Amino acid sequence: MSITDAPVTAPVGGPSLRQERRLVTGLPGPRSRAVLDRKAAAVAAGVGHTVPIAAVAAGGGVVVDADGNSLIDLGSGIAVTTAGNANPRVVAAVTEQVARFTHTCFMVSPYESYVAVAEALNRLTPGDHEKRSALFNSGAEAVENAVKIARKHTGRQAVVAFDHAYHGRTNLTMALTAKNMPYKHGFGPFAGEVYRAPLSYPFHDRLTGPAAAARAITQIEKQVGAENVAAVVIEPIQGEGGFIVPADGFLNALVDWCRDNGVVFIADEVQTGFARTGRWFASEHFGIVPDLVVTAKGIADGLPLSAVTGRAEIMDAAHTGGLGGTYGGNPLACVAALAAIDTYEEDGLLERAAEIGALLTSRLTALQERDPRVGDVRGHGAMIAAEFVDPATGEPDGALTARVARACIAEGVIVLTCGTDGNVIRFLPPLTISDALLNEGLDVLESALAAA
Ligand SMILES: *Cc1c(COP(=O)(O)O)cnc(C)c1O
Numbered sequence: 481m482s483i484t485d486a487p488v489t490a491p492v493g494g495p496s497l498r499q500e501r502r503l504v505t506g507l508p509g510p511r512s513r514a515v516l517d518r519k520a521a522a523v524a525a526g527v528g529h530t531v532p533i534a535a536v537a538a539g540g541g542v543v544v545d546a547d548g549n550s551l552i553d554l555g556s557g558i559a560v561t562t563a564g565n566a567n568p569r570v571v572a573a574v575t576e577q578v579a580r581f582t583h584t585c586f587m588v589s590p591y592e593s594y595v596a597v598a599e600a601l602n603r604l605t606p607g608d609h610e611k612r613s614a615l616f617n618s619g620a621e622a623v624e625n626a627v628k629i630a631r632k633h634t635g636r637q638a639v640v641a642f643d644h645a646y647h648g649r650t651n652l653t654m655a656l657t658a659k660n661m662p663y664k665h666g667f668g669p670f671a672g673e674v675y676r677a678p679l680s681y682p683f684h685d686r687l688t689g690p691a692a693a694a695r696a697i698t699q700i701e702k703q704v705g706a707e708n709v710a711a712v713v714i715e716p717i718q719g720e721g722g723f724i725v726p727a728d729g730f731l732n733a734l735v736d737w738c739r740d741n742g743v744v745f746i747a748d749e750v751q752t753g754f755a756r757t758g759r760w761f762a763s764e765h766f767g768i769v770p771d772l773v774v775t776a777k778g779i780a781d782g783l784p785l786s787a788v789t790g791r792a793e794i795m796d797a798a799h800t801g802g803l804g805g806t807y808g809g810n811p812l813a814c815v816a817a818l819a820a821i822d823t824y825e826e827d828g829l830l831e832r833a834a835e836i837g838a839l840l841t842s843r844l845t846a847l848q849e850r851d852p853r854v855g856d857v858r859g860h861g862a863m864i865a866a867e868f869v870d871p872a873t874g875e876p877d878g879a880l881t882a883r884v885a886r887a888c889i890a891e892g893v894i895v896l897t898c899g900t901d902g903n904v905i906r907f908l909p910p911l912t913i914s915d916a917l918l919n920e921g922l923d924v925l926e927s928a929l930a931a932a
Pocket residue numbers: 617618619620621623646647648649715719720748749750751752776777
């Protein structure tokens with residue numbers, strides 16, 4: 481019997497997992513390698529992976545692989561397991577629900593948990609106006625539905641997205657997404673009536689928020705025409721695009737322009753939502769009230785769920801039967817969302833996100849003072865990034881960034897990169913991580929940068 485055939489007892493996940501970085505093999509170890517070999521033979525090549533392991537358990541601030549390696553988790557499966565993997569409240573809620581019923585289709589036989597998620601979203605999203613919500617499966621699906629709703633409400637077709645935007649991988653959301661490789665390359669033709677406007681990117685454009693907004697608005701008015709625009713879609717802080725925090729006043733000016741011109745302002749809070757930035761939603765950092773808010777990722781702590789929430793008169797523009805889907809608002813995902821929301825509220829996780837942000841920011845800005853390759857440190861709460869540049873030219877250094885990220889992973893620290901130039905390392909730890917693990921993860925990053 482080879483080592484990979486020997487039975488292994490996977491540890492139970494959740495916060496009771498030993499909270500430590502522990503490497504017992506190089507990565508991947510033999511058991512993980514066996515799974516990755518089968519992946520190469522069975523799974524389409526287009527589905528890549530960042531960390532060369534086969535995960536068997538996760539919780540608190542660690543991910544454990546099939547060989548018994550324990551990695552520090554600074555990614556949360558891309559900002560999803562915000563309340564911690566295998567969170568006990570989520571596990572209990574899903575376990576109870578799965579034994580009752582797994583699916584009826586909400587459009588056939590409705591159930592209470594879906595309604596309760598809609599009520600929670602209507603309560604928690606910015607603004608105290610009358611709201612409605614609809615539930616879907618993925619972030620991209622929810623963005624598409626927000627655009628459908630805005631078009632129906634306005635009777636207009638054009639949709640404006642921004643430089644560096646990421647909104648998903650379906651046909652319409654590929655059109656909204658800015659970056660060609662890997663998201664769009666060879667996958668066209670893309671959906672029509674999508675237009676791109678310049679963003680506010682203070683580290684590079686040095687523009688004030690109002691100046692950057694005026695630049696974008698002029699371009700929209702000249703190239704599209706305000707009266708043709710159904711919706712402006714924007715991430716309040718861009719995720720895949722590089723954790724770009726717009727200059728103060730940029731989003732506010734866009735919201736005002738939308739109000740004045742009958743355009744629906746859609747905030748894509750798929751990555752920024754649900755306690756991640758130290759507020760329920762990143763829009764709150766800028767004092768804006770979007771017409772529609774799109775959520776997914778952190779909404780249900782890992783179960784697939786997404787939502788569109790917004791002004792009742794806009795949301796109700798779609799005729800009965802016009803919105804939905806077989807699985808949208810699946811009961812397992814809905815009870816997980818309610819348990820995750822309880823956890824954010826009862827465990828003080830918004831405050832914890834702010835603390836994590838303060839720790840990450842102080843360590844990374846100290847590093848920036850010592851090392852000019854760290855060009856910029858930015859973000860809010862547990863959504864912080866460092867942008868790497870060539871100190872001689874100020875140009876993005878994607879190659880350095882990739883080397884540093886690879887070295888961190890090899891040392892048992894899961895980090896993710898982002899940015900149009902791939903020169904940003906982003907930190908998205910679960911809010912259940914300890915300060916000790918966070919600090920150890922940053923120690924590893926500092927050594928990796930020193931060696932790179
Ligand atoms: C991840 C993401 C999406 C797409 O969500 P999926 O669930 O992968 O379809 C959309 N918008 C933003 C801002 C995202 O980060």
